[in-house]
Amino acid sequence: MIKASKLSVSLGAGQAVRDVSLLVRPGDRIGVVGESGCGKTMLGLAMIGMTPAAAKVSGSLRLDNAEMVGADEKSWQVQRARRVAMVFQEPMAALNPIKRVGDTVMEPLIIHMGLSRAQARECALSLFEEVGIPDPEARFRQFPHEISGGQRQRVLIALALTCDPGLLIADEPTTALDANVALRITELLARLARDRTMALLFISHDLAAVARSTEDMLVMYGGDIVERGKTAAVLSDPRHPYTQGLLSARPRPENVRETDGRRKRLPTIPGAVPPLADLPAGCRFAGRCPVEMSQCATVRPAEREGTICHQLEAAT
Amino acid sequence: MTRLPVNLMIGAVLVGLVVATAALSLVWTPYDHTLLNIRDKFAPASPVHWLGTDQLGRDVFSQLMAAARNSVAVALTAVFIGGSIGVSLGLLASAIGGLVEDIVMRLADISFAFPALLFAIMLAAVFGPSLTVAVVAIAFINIPVFARVARASANQIWTREYVFAARAAGMGRFAITRDHVLPNIAAPVIVQATIEFAIAILAEAALSYLGLGAQPPAPSWGRMLSEAQTLMYLAPQLAIYPGLCIVVAVLGFSLLGDGLRDVTDPRLVRER
Numbered sequence: 001m002i003k004a005s006k007l008s009v010s011l012g013a014g015q016a017v018r019d020v021s022l023l024v025r026p027g028d029r030i031g032v033v034g035e036s037g038c039g040k041t042m043l044g045l046a047m048i049g050m051t052p053a054a055a056k057v058s059g060s061l062r063l064d065n066a067e068m069v070g071a072d073e074k075s076w077q078v079q080r081a082r083r084v085a086m087v088f089q090e091p092m093a094a095l096n097p098i099k100r101v102g103d104t105v106m107e108p109l110i111i112h113m114g115l116s117r118a119q120a121r122e123c124a125l126s127l128f129e130e131v132g133i134p135d136p137e138a139r140f141r142q143f144p145h146e147i148s149g150g151q152r153q154r155v156l157i158a159l160a161l162t163c164d165p166g167l168l169i170a171d172e173p174t175t176a177l178d179a180n181v182a183l184r185i186t187e188l189l190a191r192l193a194r195d196r197t198m199a200l201l202f203i204s205h206d207l208a209a210v211a212r213s214t215e216d217m218l219v220m221y222g223g224d225i226v227e228r229g230k231t232a233a234v235l236s237d238p239r240h241p242y243t244q245g246l247l248s249a250r251p252r253p254e255n256v257r258e259t260d261g262r263r264k265r266l267p268t269i270p271g272a273v274p275p276l277a278d279l280p281a282g283c284r285f286a287g288r289c290p291v292e293m294s295q296c297a298t299v300r301p302a303e304r305e306g307t308i309c310h311q312l313e314a315a316t
Numbered sequence: 317m318t319r320l321p322v323n324l325m326i327g328a329v330l331v332g333l334v335v336a337t338a339a340l341s342l343v344w345t346p347y348d349h350t351l352l353n354i355r356d357k358f359a360p361a362s363p364v365h366w367l368g369t370d371q372l373g374r375d376v377f378s379q380l381m382a383a384a385r386n387s388v389a390v391a392l393t394a395v396f397i398g399g400s401i402g403v404s405l406g407l408l409a410s411a412i413g414g415l416v417e418d419i420v421m422r423l424a425d426i427s428f429a430f431p432a433l434l435f436a437i438m439l440a441a442v443f444g445p446s447l448t449v450a451v452v453a454i455a456f457i458n459i460p461v462f463a464r465v466a467r468a469s470a471n472q473i474w475t476r477e478y479v480f481a482a483r484a485a486g487m488g489r490f491a492i493t494r495d496h497v498l499p500n501i502a503a504p505v506i507v508q509a510t511i512e513f514a515i516a517i518l519a520e521a522a523l524s525y526l527g528l529g530a531q532p533p534a535p536s537w538g539r540m541l542s543e544a545q546t547l548m549y550l551a552p553q554l555a556i557y558p559g560l561c562i563v564v565a566v567l568g569f570s571l572l573g574d575g576l577r578d579v580t581d582p583r584l585v586r587e588r
Contacts, residue, residue, distance in 0.1 A: 096500070
């Protein structure tokens, strides 16, 4: 069980993650969505202790019973792979180009789990099979450039699974892949989480992928979790104006063309995420919000049923 | 297959020549290179003595061959020792970072400021001149060079995503250094080693010329050069032959190093 309370990550003058509280139980599948630069990745990195050296992490993060905020690299090393593992966005860059993919997966088994080479090979092969790599024996001896993007991502998932982690953080694992392969990887991650009762934190831009693979979801904006709830509920009945904007910006058949056949412009959320240091002190979405009220920019809204927004506060 | 750079090929041929000669001298030379034959001194080049004999009647060609062996052995040992220590220090600095990195690199800077020849003379003064002194001195000047190359390349590798992925898979700094960083900095280190090899051969010749390296009758191009110096008007060829050998060896390793760098650094190739 992993529990973050008031977890924050500061980068210079700004906060990339602000007071995030999150409880992850075994088998939970949680999607994290939001624009680029809204703190999704930084949250993931904070949960595996790999934030950049310049970042300051505060609050509390408990992996089972160990408090990890302020822990040194050595204590993190013990937790990584066993309790928390991570899959990255770019499968080509995340594999060492001069190592056979089998060796890459065997390394942590030998070093971390203390297996012999033969045992590690056995174990790595069965992991390859589990993540759906066809003909694992042959793939084992190949170099990253010899296999496709989807296969590489599967290898990386196998690498992340080597020490049977309690939580797998997948940071936009499908962004670099084409739609077809992305769908398979998404399904694979959901299946692995179910089969292993492993928790999954699925960070993505892709709302469809999140809908397909997760049960709960978080919407992040400016380092805040602005809305959280059951994936189906959030997607069908978004409450925060940001989530509503995000969902209406999806291309859908009915809003592609006008009645006279002209192409419609896709709805957008006006503006862009401001730089970290310029985020409003109150509600992070102030300044871009269509239903903004006078206190929004300065006063932080309280949480109401998983959503933080002054409008909802006022309504109840 | 793209065409290999010309300097790489010329370098490889020259290096091949030197190394083959050195290897051959282990099993065969026309004469024993220490064999004196005063009656035959200053013999001109002939089918009997291919490059003639020196002031003591020793066969010059045999001496040159044996000296090639000496040069290659000294350079190999010195570069290997200096390179191993330097690369280890560079990797250590890069893996740990912070204060350790600063200390190691500042020490490297300091040792850079220290003239190599002065260091060799100091060693020779303390331990007496010998080939070992030459090896130690050359190895020492190589340490900071390799430490810098290794650290700079390693720091680059540390920012790669596969290192990130390895960390996320729970691997520690030293395991990552061994499994990911070291293999990926092999190319620049090998290039550097080849170039340092050229410098080491030159350094050995210089030290032996000054009498700080190989002692008679041990064969050495530098020592042959210094012995021939006094006979320049009488028998200039005795200075020319070892000089040519030094040029060929140094040029060969330099060209090979440049060529290897061109091949392993794709950015340079594109500019060509």
